[in-house]
Amino acid sequence: MSAIYKSEAGRAAIQARYRETLQKWPVPAEQLHIPTRLGDTFVLASGPQGAPPVIALHGSGSNSSTWRGDIASWAQDFRVYAVDMPGEPGGSTESRPELGTDALADWLDDVLAGLNISSASFVGMSLGGWTALDYAIRRPDRVTRLALYCPGGIGKQRFGWIFKNLVDHLFSNHDLRRSAAIVTGLNIKDHAEILDDIALTFTHFNPRTGKLSLFTDAQLATLKMPVLVIVGADDAMFKSAETARRAEQSITDATLRILPDTGHAILGQTEAVHEFLRK
Template sequence: MNAIYKSEAGRAAIQARYQELVRRWPVAVEQLHIPTREGDTFVLASGPKDAPPVVLLHGSGANSATWLGDIASWATDFRVYAVDMVGEPGGSAESRPALGSDAVASWLDDVLAGLGVSAAAFVGMSLGGWTALDYAVRRPDAVTRLALLCPGGIGKQRFGWIFKNLLDHLFSNHDLRRSAAIVTGLNLTDHAEILDDVTLTFTHFNPRTGKLPLFTDAQLSALPMPVLVIVGEDDVMFKSADTAHRAQQSIPDATTRVLPGVGHAILGQTAPVLEFLRK
């Protein structure tokens, strides 16, 4: 049994659902397996090969299906690489490099080298936002722009790390689907498919635990690239007001947006992110 999954049957169920979603990819796509020091990394590549590169990094307990609603728009002007984070329920290796060390950035070094990319814009969500920001802090010359959706590492976390710990705080009866709606901020009726996928994943998947390392004011103030930070006002995972305030105060070229009535799952930001990438 693999450590990140609760059973082999659960792993198979998650992977089958992921492949079903990959088959829905709305534009031409190459499925790449990039060898790295952490094991193979699965990447979905779309868009003109000679266009400026954009790297997408999803959140914890997710995979590149996160970007299904965005990819058709973003891949028109950019070569978009949707990277499955290692140690998450996607197509990449199940290793988990230590957060707060150079290990995550070194893994991304290998991914970019395998893609033949020396520098790119990054779009990251939640843990993927933390990962993109960590890479920008450690490898500023490799990041041209940084779009962060509900990122970790800037504002304080409200609870322990990700769904497993948070769900235990919210519901003692382990009503996972309803709890997922509370955590994400999504409506049980309007976003039923997404919540079904979250429920499937966290029925069978063991997320990372522990708090994400916070970036210092000095690290944020040294970022040379334009940074877009979008947070949901009602995020139950991170303190959005804290995130927006620190980003605006510490990052030299920051644009921050706080979305009223939005929780941790930030949807419908395809156009604002595209506008930012095009600048």
Template sequence: MTTIYKSAAGEGEIRRRYEDALHTWPVPAEHVRVPTREGETFVLVSGPEDAPPLVLLHGSGANAVTWQGDIASWSRYFRTYAVDLVGEPGLSAQSRPALETGAVAQWLDDVLDGLGLTAASFAGTSLGGWAALDYAVRRPDRVARLALLCPGGIGRQTMGWLFKVLVLRLFGRRGRRRSVAVVAGLEAPEHGPALDFLELTFSHFKPRTERLPVFSDEQLGGLAMPLLVIVGARDAMFDSAETARRVRRNVPKATVEVLPDTGHAILGQTGTVLAFLRG
């Protein structure tokens, strides 16, 4: 298998930083390792055992601590399962199932089966939003509710940011940090720690480079479960206006929110997502 890291030393540094972050998880959690056809999958489990299940899928270049700011609220009402996607810089296997096939859904079948879940609500962001939506399309009986933040696979995947990033990265660490800020849309001073972590990650990690498959109008129209989609109007990676337009046109009962001054990284939506998930 081709490694997803640029070096063994870089992999070790990312892993150490992630394991340190896991120690700051704000609520009690179980660290569960689920065997799947794609290799072992790491899941961070919190919340009451008898609460409704909620599966959380992070984006590219990230891991379960994506949800650190949300989990204290969500785990009061749900049994939360923050999954490290395979092929991303977490503690899951480095395999990367093909996106254009049903392989990602089959992997999630294994994850849910290994956790003893017949169905769950899902929340996903970016690549994780694409994976959650793909699963809802292919396994609608296993998805109770679906909350998507800046999801891929609906609006056009834009590439205009790429040239700017390539230029900025010529300027060393400061340029790399600035390029991460441009893509994520995290440019306020309080986003400094998040940018530091992202800069470290993308200094050592090789992300997926293929375009995400786009869901058809028919596939979107077939979604019968309650659906929430939140996008940032300034998203540098996806055409958020097209995402909102296609969801509204094809899924009339969906709730769609466009945040005017927000980029690709969508923060501060804990209460909105919780209110939707609780119905």
């Protein structure tokens, strides 16, 4: 049994749901398996060959299904590579690299080499946002633009890790969809399918524990590429006001979008990100 899943049956259930989602992918896509030093990485490639590349990195406890509502727009102008993060419930290796080391940057070096691209724009959500920031700081010549949804690493976390302490408490009442709604800030009536996916995942998946490290002001100041930061004003996971303040003060070319009445799960920003990537 893999350490990232609570049981083999749970692993099978999550993977079956993921396959169903991929079968409904709204645009033609190639399913790629890129060898890396951590193991195979699953990449879903959409959009015209030769178009400017975009690397999309999802958050903790998720996979590239995160981008199913965005891909039809973005793939019009870009070759979008939705990359499943290692150690998360997707199609990549279940090896979980240590954060705050060179491991994730080295892994992304391997991914870009396997895709035969030297640099790209990056879109990242939550943990994926932290990973994209980490890579841009370590490999600034490889990142042309950064679009970040509720990124880790700028504002402090409200809880030890995404979903960790809060979910342990809320999910103990066994009303998993309701608990997922509280954690994400999504409305049960309008987002039942998303909340069902989250509930299924956290029934069977062991998320990362521990805090994401904060990038220093000096590290953020090294970012010279355009950076779009989108946060929800009511984010239960990160202090979004602090994220916005530090990004504005420390990142040279930062554009901020603070969404009122929005929690950690940020939806409806497809065109804003598309416009930013096209600039």
